[in-house]
Amino acid sequence: MPEAAELYNAMNPWADRADERFYLGLALAAASVLDVGCGTGTLLSQARAAGHAGRLVGFDPDAVMTGHAFQCLLTDSDVLTTLRGVRDALTPAGRFVFETRNPAARAWEQWPEGGFEFPWEGKPVRVHYEVQPIVGDVVDVVENIVGDGWRRADWGRIRFLSVERLGELLTEAGLVVEERYGDWDRSPVTPDSAEIISVVRWG
Incomplete structure (x- = not known):
């Protein structure tokens, strides 16, 4: 990976x-x-x-x-x-x-619907997001990146x-x-x- x-x-x-x-x-x-x-x-x-x-x-x-x-x-x-x-x-x-x-602008509300693809080593890689409901002014986000035979998930918290x-x-x-x-x-x-x-x- x-x-x-x-x-x-x-x-x-x-x-x-x-x-x-x-x-x-x-x-x-x-x-x-x-x-x-x-x-x-x-x-x-x-x-x-x-x-x-x-x-x-x-x-x-x-x-x-x-x-x-x-x-x-x-x-x-x-x-x-x-x-x-x-x-x-x-x-x-x-x-x-x-x-x-x-x-x-409440951008986080569109992130789960806004996945995309990009090429990596000649093969497509898919990116999509999971977003938790906002608490105060903080949002928890998981960025899921799925390639050919591998997957990584990076968690982030942003204000x-x-x-x-x-x-x-x-x-x-x-x-x-x-x-x-x-x-x-x-x-x-x-x-x-x-x-x-x-x-x-x-x-």
Whole structure:
């Protein structure tokens, strides 16, 4: 059975990733980049290949390397500890850019119906999701990946923070929202937006 890291890029090809292209533009404009929750490091590899000559550092403590890493911070304490660490790491001219899914869009309700396939070693692999009812603002999800003669199930717990609560936590951590988008095309956040994409700086 392949490991999660082996499957990640096959499941999430660069050509299909509007989020990665968004972040690539920001990375190329920065003198140095720290990619927290970098997955397999594709973004930084693409930045280097595109000519970034500065310092590029990435780390990811999660072996499964889920997307929307910010949503793995399940408590206010976790969020504040992370945001304060980010603030300490930022330079005065630096920016912290991250995304979290917009709870108003209730995306988790569509996940069980939204399975898909991708090719792996010349054979189709099927992905589908099991979702438990939301408790507060936390959702439990099982990602089932079924290949030819193998199956893996990765469990995750993710938090859906509202725009309002996210803003309160950023303020408490000493950070200020400079820009906010509802999608990777930089459109504004609305109740139907899939994402809450925040560009923040020192307060």
